[in-house]
Amino acid sequence: MLSIKNLEAGYGKVKVLHGVSIEVPKGRVVTLIGSNGAGKTTTMKAISGMLAPSAGEITLGGKNIFGLESHRIARQGLAHSPEGRRVFPTLSVADNLLLGAFPRLTGSRARGDVQNDLERAMDLFPRLKERRQQQAGTLSGGEQQMLAMARAVMLNPDIILLDEPSMGLAPILVDEVFRIIRRLKEEGVTMLLVEQFAAAALAVADYGYVLENGRIAVQGPAEQLKTDPAVVAAYLGGGH
Numbered sequence: 001m002l003s004i005k006n007l008e009a010g011y012g013k014v015k016v017l018h019g020v021s022i023e024v025p026k027g028r029v030v031t032l033i034g035s036n037g038a039g040k041t042t043t044m045k046a047i048s049g050m051l052a053p054s055a056g057e058i059t060l061g062g063k064n065i066f067g068l069e070s071h072r073i074a075r076q077g078l079a080h081s082p083e084g085r086r087v088f089p090t091l092s093v094a095d096n097l098l099l100g101a102f103p104r105l106t107g108s109r110a111r112g113d114v115q116n117d118l119e120r121a122m123d124l125f126p127r128l129k130e131r132r133q134q135q136a137g138t139l140s141g142g143e144q145q146m147l148a149m150a151r152a153v154m155l156n157p158d159i160i161l162l163d164e165p166s167m168g169l170a171p172i173l174v175d176e177v178f179r180i181i182r183r184l185k186e187e188g189v190t191m192l193l194v195e196q197f198a199a200a201a202l203a204v205a206d207y208g209y210v211l212e213n214g215r216i217a218v219q220g221p222a223e224q225l226k227t228d229p230a231v232v233a234a235y236l237g238g239g240h
C-alpha cells in the first residue's frame with residue numbers, strides 16, 4: 001500500500017531524515033515511535049507533501065507520490081491528520097468535516113455519498129455529533145484535535161497518517177482516541193500512527209518502527225517490540 005524507501009528530508013541545510021524505509025501494508029496499522037526530535041513529524045510531513053523530501057522513493061498503491069504537492073497526494077487517497085489543531089475556526093464542525101471530503105470531490109476518485117460519510121464520521125466521534133453546528137474555534141482543544149482526525153476520515157482515504165492524535169488530551173479523551181483508532185482498524189482502514197504513548201500505540205498496531213536521530217533503529221511486529229528490552233527501556237518504561 002504505502003512504501004517508503006531511503007527517505008531523506010530536512011529543513012534548509014539541516015538534514016533530519018537519513019534514509020528512512022517504512023512499509024505500511026493494506027489494512028494494517030503501523031506505528032512509528034521515537035523520542036522528541038527523532039524526526040517522526042518530519043517523516044509524516046515528507047510523506048504527505050507538507051514538506052518536500054530531498055531523496056528516496058514513496059509509492060502509494062504502486063503509484064509514485066514522491067515530491068508531489070500535498071493536495072495531489074490527498075487526491076491519490078492519503079489523508080494526513082497533522083500534529084496540533086488545524087481546524088477552520090470560523091466554520092461549523094459539520095462544514096469543517098465537509099471540507100475534509102473536498103480533495104476527493106475534485107479529484108479522480110469516486111465521489112461517493114458525502115452525506116453518508118458525514119453521518120459515519122459523526123457516529124465515530126459522538127462528541128462532534130453533539131456539536132455539529134458549533135463554531136470549530138470554540139471547541140475545546142481536545143475536541144478540535146478530534147475534529148482534525150475526523151476530517152482525515154472524511155477523505156475516505158486509502159491510508160491515514162495520524163500524528164500524535166492524543167497530544168495534550170485529558171486521559172479520558174486519550175482513551176476515546178484509541179477506541180476510535182481501534183474501530184477504524186476493524187473497518188479495515190490502513191494507518192500510520194505516530195504516538196507519544198508508545199505502549200498504547202504498540203497495543204493497537206500490527207507492526208512498529210523505532211526512529212532514532214532520523215534513522216530506523218529497530219523494527220518488528222508490535223508484539224515483539226513490546227518485549228524488546230531496548231524498546232522497553234527507552235520507550236515503555238515508567239510513565240509511558
Ligand SMILES: Nc1ncnc2c1ncn2[C@@H]1O[C@H](COP(=O)(O)OP(=O)(O)OP(=O)(O)O)[C@@H](O)[C@H]1O
Nearest residue numbers: 011014016034035036037038039040041042043083
Ligand atoms: N520547521 C523546522 N525548521 C527547522 N528545523 C525543524 C523544523 N521542524 C522540525 N525541525 C527539527 O527537526 C528535528 C526533527 O523534528 P520532528 O518534529 O520531526 O521530531 P519528532 O520526532 O516529531 O519530535 P516530537 O516527538 O518532539 O514531536 C528536530 O531537531 C527539530 O528541531
